[in-house]
Amino acid sequence: xxxxxxxxxxxxxxxxxxxxxxxxxxxxxxxxxxxxxxxxxxxxxxxxxxxxxxxxxxxxxxxxxxxxxxxxxxxxxxxxxxxxxxxxxxxxxxxxxxxxxxxxxxxxxxxxxxxxxxxxxxxxxxxxxx
Numbered sequence: 001x002x003x004x005x006x007x008x009x010x011x012x013x014x015x016x017x018x019x020x021x022x023x024x025x026x027x028x029x030x031x032x033x034x035x036x037x038x039x040x041x042x043x044x045x046x047x048x049x050x051x052x053x054x055x056x057x058x059x060x061x062x063x064x065x066x067x068x069x070x071x072x073x074x075x076x077x078x079x080x081x082x083x084x085x086x087x088x089x090x091x092x093x094x095x096x097x098x099x100x101x102x103x104x105x106x107x108x109x110x111x112x113x114x115x116x117x118x119x120x121x122x123x124x125x126x127x128x129x130x
Contacts, residue, residue, distance in 0.1 A: 009064035009076035009101060026058055029080075030087055033058070034129045038079060040065055041121040065120070067100045072116040075102025079122070086126060094124045 007015075026033075036058050043050035051068050067075025077098045086094050100116035 006071060006073050006075075008066035008072070009074050009078075010062050010066050012074050013063050030083060032087060032128050033083075033126055035127045036083075037125045038065070039123040042068055042118055044069075044117045044119065067102055067116060067118050069100070069102070069104070069116050069118050071104045072100060072102040072118065073105055075100050075116050075118065077101060077120055077122075079124075082122065082124060083126075086124060090128065092126050092128070095122065097121050 030036075038056040038061065040054045040056070041052070042054070056065070061079055063078060063080040064076045065079050067077075069075055077100065082094065082096070085091070098120050100118040100120070102116040103112045104114050104116055105112040
C-alpha cells in the first residue's frame with residue numbers, strides 16, 4: 001500500500017460539496033487576514049517531530065492539513081476550524097496540539113484497524129488588515 005491509495009482529510013473534503021453554502025477561496029472566507037503563517041510539527045508518541053516542521057502561508061493549505069502516515073485514511077486536522085475561531089476573536093497568535101482525525105486501515109476506509117496515532121503541534125500567526 002502507498003500514500004496514493006489512502007485518501008487524506010483534504011481529499012475527502014474536496015470530493016464532496018458542502019451541505020450548506022459553497023467552497024470559496026481563502027481570501028473570500030477570511031477577508032480580514034493580511035498574512036498568515038501556520039507551522040506544523042507532525043509525529044507520533046515515539047517520535048513527536050518525525051516529519052519535521054512544515055510552514056504554510058495563505059495559499060498553501062485548505063480546510064485541512066493532511067497526515068503523513070502512509071496507512072492513515074481521512075487523516076489530518078481541520079486548520080479551518082482553528083482559523084475561524086481566531087478570526088472571530090481577533091486572536092493573532094495561537095498554539096495547540098491536536099491528534100489526527102483519521103484511522104489506519106484499508107485504502108478505501110472499509111476496514112478500520114485503529115485510530116491514527118499521529119499528533120500535530122500547530123502554531124498560527126495572523127496579521128489582520130487595518
